[in-house]
Amino acid sequence: MYQPPDYYETDALLTDEHKLIRNSVREWVTRYVKPVIEEYAQQHKPLPLEMMRQMGELGALGPFIPEEYGGPGLDHMAYGLIMTELERGDSAVRSSASVQSSLVMYPIYTFGNETQRKKYLPKLASGEWIGAFGLTEPDHGSDPGSMKTRFEDKGDYYLLNGSKMWITNAPLCDVAVVWAKDENGKVRGLLVERGMEGFTTPETYHKWSLRASATGELVFDNVKVPKENLLPNVKGLKGPLMCLNSARYGIAWGALGAAMECYDTALRYVLERKQFGRPVASFQLQQKKLAEMLTEITKAQLLVWRLGVLKNEGKATPAQISMAKRNNVEMALKVARESRQMLGAMGITGDFPIMRHMMNLESVITYEGTHDIHLLITGMDITGIQAFHE
Structure with missing residues (x-):
């Protein structure tokens, strides 16, 4: 239990x-x-x-x-x-x-x-x-400002061309929020519905991570998007970045759940498993691992709780959210790896959730801003100097 x-x-x-x-x-x-x-x-x-x-x-x-x-x-x-x-x-x-x-x-x-x-x-x-969210492209992940997806004003409608990649829910989506550049190079959001001619969503196969998730592409080949499907109240990268801040906040909390599940699984296993005539949990190295994992989980719990308070007060900054996403996903991945070792060979089987969580977290540490990009966001907030170019 x-x-x-x-x-x-x-x-x-x-x-x-x-x-x-x-x-x-x-x-x-x-x-x-x-x-x-x-x-x-x-x-x-x-x-x-x-x-x-x-x-x-x-x-x-x-x-x-x-x-x-x-x-x-x-x-x-x-x-x-x-x-x-x-x-x-x-x-x-x-x-x-x-x-x-x-x-x-x-x-x-x-x-x-x-x-x-x-x-x-x-x-x-x-x-x-x-729903699906189209920002990342085959050639532009951490640099969304260089996106190639474009739309033109054709009088009665917008004509959309381009593609997005690594899109969760793409093969199943009924509507996609798609970020593309207009004729002036300004990033805008469009609501693209399934059934619009020229809009396809090929699925991505052969993943070792997020295997129970529907991942795919959003492909736009002269898609006629009604003008009323343009999101009117935002222009520029501010729009998608505000969305990512909300998603990163949720990920910071979510990764904690994976870590807690792995820790709980490992703890119960080493209490029940016996080697050399006593529970594996009685050995110093196992206790060291448990103590370190619990410490990191506890720190992460306090981090997201405080972030939640700030978010409710409208005070949470993008840099604070970025720090929590990076820290908690890295923490969860380390906990998953340590937990897998504590279970020995059993840790790689589907009888336990640890290996599945560990593989999933390899994606989570990359999407919604990579681990390294989040470090640079924090570094920029500390120094006031941007280490990458817009």
């Missing part, structure tokens, strides 16, 4: 509503995700769409979206706690919810008009529609 570590009693910092939300998602993950996730990951097939609808019923899709648009209207602390529990199940589950929430619903709510909000948000909040 999963026993989440809480060495510094961070639960005492949460409201009863926060705990109720967290526990309901935890129960859903235990009941619906845990029994099937190993099979889907082993077979490299996306989790069923029904799970998105179930997450919609839980309020896990766009938790911070107001009720008038179909969301539950929760705060950012609740959003973080939800992401923690979903990633305990699998990074693919959290990724789907995170993309839907922070990269699709957030920009429509923040940058869209009332017509767009009412058309898309209720369907996305319920899980009836699946």
